[in-house]
Amino acid sequence: MALIRFENVDFTYPGAENKALDNINIEINDGDFVLICGPSGCGKTTLIKQLLPEICPYGYREGRIVYYGLTNDYNGLAHNPNVYDGQNKGCDLDELSPRDLARTFGFVGQNPQSQMVTDKVWHELAFGMENIGTTQEIMERRIAEICEFFGMQSWLDKDVASLSGGEMQMVHLASVMVMEPRVLILDEPTGQLDPLAARNFLDMLARINQELGTTIILVEHHLEEAYAMADMVVVMDEASVKCVGSPRDVAGELGFRAGLPSALIIAKSVLDGAGEKMPVNATYDLPLNVAEGQKWLRRLFDGKISPSTYEMVDHTADIQNDVSIDKIQKTKSTLDVVLKTQELCFAYDEGKVVLQDCSFSISRGEIFTLLGGNGTGKSTLLKLLSTTLKPAYGTIEVLGRKLGGFKDSIQLKPKGDKTPLGYEGMVLLPQDPMALFTEITVWDELRESLDGLPYSLDEKDKLVLDMLQQLKLTGYEKRHPYDLSGGQQQMLAIGKLLLLKPQIILMDEPTKGLDYDRKIALGQMITELAADGISFLIVSHDIEFAARFAHRCGLMHDGRIVAVDNAKSFFAGNSFFTTAANRMARRFCPEAVLPEEVIAFCARELEE
């Protein structure tokens, strides 16, 4: 039974030549989990905003959006006048009153912080109901119910500001669900969350869909988990709908690979490459998750290599080999260590030690990624390195100089050197690039970085021009930094730092909120810069990114670094904390970490 139907919907932004939505015809069924995916800028967000007239950007719309949900007096909505002869003809979305719209469509956006309105969690939960004039008795009951459902009783009295991003997003979801919406619309809700919080959030969505029957429309670019959850996938490209269907049906037709589950990417690529050599039983049922991927590989290698015998082959030799190479590199590079910490310890207050005995070193031109969950001390370590906190015990050595005490430490240059602090030293890229922006245009923003540096005006202009080119931001000079896309903002922030000619860049979750293509672009840029001799310390949750671009990886746990290894052996040596591709293929080929490597392995085995 259809709940919402888009009939020939077109949408054009004012002044734009191309349509942002071009002849959209889709039908969304009651109780479905709908996933809308497609490359950046394909009109996903514009499409779902059509269902939210209150926040829909201004523009010209043609066609009709019909809503069929009014008949069953659910939510106490007015009885649908559009039922003739027992047949539901639906009503135009524009006919709904703002209050009915608010009750029918719940919305969750990307940025957790900006979705919090009030100061306490209980008030946040009550906020929506207060707006639509719910009585105290009903509010109490609904809040109690939603707390049971979400298991957030202990949060009620908390200050909203003290919550983590994932918790904020969960609170917002609860405060939307408490209004009992018929349709839940989500625009990249996990974009700013770490993988674990994202996973929890998606699981909660699945529960809401299955246990409450709420229709869910999810726009997402990170599809590793979300893809398999959907009942219906809508693939968009260039403002129109390319295909619609169940995840497995659509999988065969998908034109793009970015962000899809690794298992699916691997299976599709192997299928495309192998042609006739493909065993027949591996051609049907494309895998959508790791478990299915493992089964699929077993079918693929049926009779050729069995995982058990293959496991008998000793792979430790390969890994040891890698390690020895790493050791050679290490001995070569120990002369050129740029950042070194020794036995760092830190505690915010007595009784809760955040960092204990944390030692590592980074050499010139190296990309070192520090992985680990929340609360393992990663951000505290960054604060110590960026000198906003002072270690309780232990030393930090940057470019051969010991960081002294609190704040004075950023002066990494000898006395008498008049260049500004931070120049040719160590810089930090904060999680949110907005924290760096001070000016009103991109050009000024980059120029601001050069303030007080020993260059002539012409040299400065030239440096900025070159940087714009390097960042691929030419043509955006006059834009306000806030009007750039998330990826461009990230690039601009990096540009600002690069103009300071840093030798070490600390990065705090640089891939947060970036889609697949942007991540790759960022990774390539980092790789190029590293080749030029800049060292990177990247603190991140993003395993796939680390596997692809890092030279070495460390795992942070309980305030110390428990495993440091070169990227490949790091992931090959882990069992849980590794890429999806590696988890899928580790029975057959533990050293394959990236999808490409698994694909290459499969192709090789099929050849033989």
Added chain:
Amino acid sequence: MVLRDKLLEKRGLGFLHPVCAFIYLVMALILTMFTMNPMLIGISLVAGISYEIHIMGLYRFRRYIPWLILIFIITTLGNMVISHNGAHVLFRLNDNRVTLEAGFYGAVFGLMFAAAFLWCDITQRIITGEKITYMFGSVAPNMGLIISMTLHYIPMLRKRLEVVHAAQVSMGRGDYKNRWDRAKQWGKEFSIVISWSLENAIDTSAIMSTMGYGTGKRTNYSNYRIKKADLWFLFIVLALAIPAFIVVLSLEFKVYYYPTFGAMCSLRHMAFGSIGYLIYMFIPFVAERFFKWH
């Protein structure tokens, strides 16, 4: 210590319905501020100090002591310089009389000021932001929402300022020796935080409208219910307030300072009259005995 404060919100006066506690505290403040009777002010000050020590401990209260003494000294000296009334001239300053009465008046005024300060502090500790939000919200829901949003924004801004500062420090911009440079840098960081927050505020307002804000009359969710204890408390407080207000307002107990100090009644009479005031001021201790968590 933090736990102690948390409990305070829900213990003693904090246990009661915010409106009841608020009425009591505001009346205590009025009773303090509308009298210049040294005996009453002394009672109010002793009650205020002992309750503060009770709830925050002597160790943390010690930080207040210099400030209270400072208030006392400033008002005493200030009044001696400004006011030249009074019969007992101590000495002359620039041809102006400096009198004992003016000093005494200033001293009593200083004590009153200190007592009022303490009662404000107690009010602030018991009537938390959440309770203020509730009280305003029940009268004007939009006002309550604004207060709640403000209370949410302050810690948010502080957090962002930290993030911005860390980023600026790492760019080498945080730490200037020159005071002017430092002020300029601070201004820059502040402006980043403000424009960042305004940008976020646009998102917030969009979210608010998807949640039905502005679609008609709002209601107000309250965490507080009126209990029997609240009504009893209110009844007792109002009953005890009557003798206390009588002693504060009636001319019979008036104390005058100029031309020289004196009272309209005998000391014994005044002490007897002050008993009601004394009981009123020590109500928080009684509430603490009744409404506590075991």
